[in-house]
Amino acid sequence: MGFIAEYEIGCDRLPLVTVAAAIPEATIDVDIQPTQDDRPPLIAHVDYDDIGALERAFDDVVFVASYTHVGREDDTDRYQIEPAVGMAAQLGDRIDDLSQLHDLASTDAVIDRIRVTPTGWVQRGWFADRAVLEEFRVFWQRNGTFTLRRLTRDHSSAEDDGLTDRQREAVRTAYEMGYFEIPRTATLEDVATELGITASSLSERLRRAQTHLVETAVSGPRPARPS
Structure with missing residues (x-):
C-alpha cells in the first residue's frame, strides 16, 4: 500500500541551507540531477526579488562551485548549480554512516520535491509502504531531526x-x-x-x-x- 509523505529534515549541513538562512524570505526548491558522479548538479528554482542578494549568497557558499542562470518564468528564477564537493564532504561528521544515506537512494521511494529551509530540507515523496518511510525517519532522527508534516495514501490505494x-x-x-x-x-x-x-x-x-x-x-x- 503506497503512501505520500511530506516531512522536514533538520540538518544545517544539507546543500544550500546556508543560502536559505542568508535570505530566509526566498523560496528555494531543488531538483538533484541523476548522475553516477558523487557531485550531481542541482537545479534550483528560486522565488525571490533580489537576484543580486541571491547570487551573493551562492558566492559565499563553499558547496557551490559555479552556477548558471538558465531562465525565469512566473517570478521563479532557475539556476543550474555545480557542487564543489560531494555529499560525503558536505555532510562530514554530521552523518554517522554515509553508506546508509546512499542506501536510502535505492529504496522503494521517489522524492518529487525538496524545499530548502534555513534549518534543513522539507521533502515530499512517494513510499511503497510504511517500512520504507520508517527507514528515512530512523536515519534522519539519528542524524538530525525528522518531523512528519503530512501522510496520505496514494490514489491507487484510495479504494482500499x-x-x-x-x-x-x-x-x-x-x-x-x-x-x-x-x-x-x-x-x-x-x-x-x-x-x-x-x-x-x-x-x-x-x-x-x-x-x-x-x-x-x-x-x-x-x-x-x-x-
Missing part, C-alpha cells in the same frame, strides 16, 4: 481504505478546504455547504470515517462502516 464513497468525499473535501489544518482555515459549516449537506450530517460522517481510519491504523483493516 475501507471508507464509503461519501465518507471519502467528506474527508477529502474537509482536508482540501483546510478543516484539519492547525489553526483551521475552514469551519464545519463551510465544508458542509460545499458538500450540500447539513453540518450535523457532515460531523457524523467525519466521525465515522476518522474512527474507521484510526481503527485500521492500530488494528488492521476493518469492514467499511455505514455512512
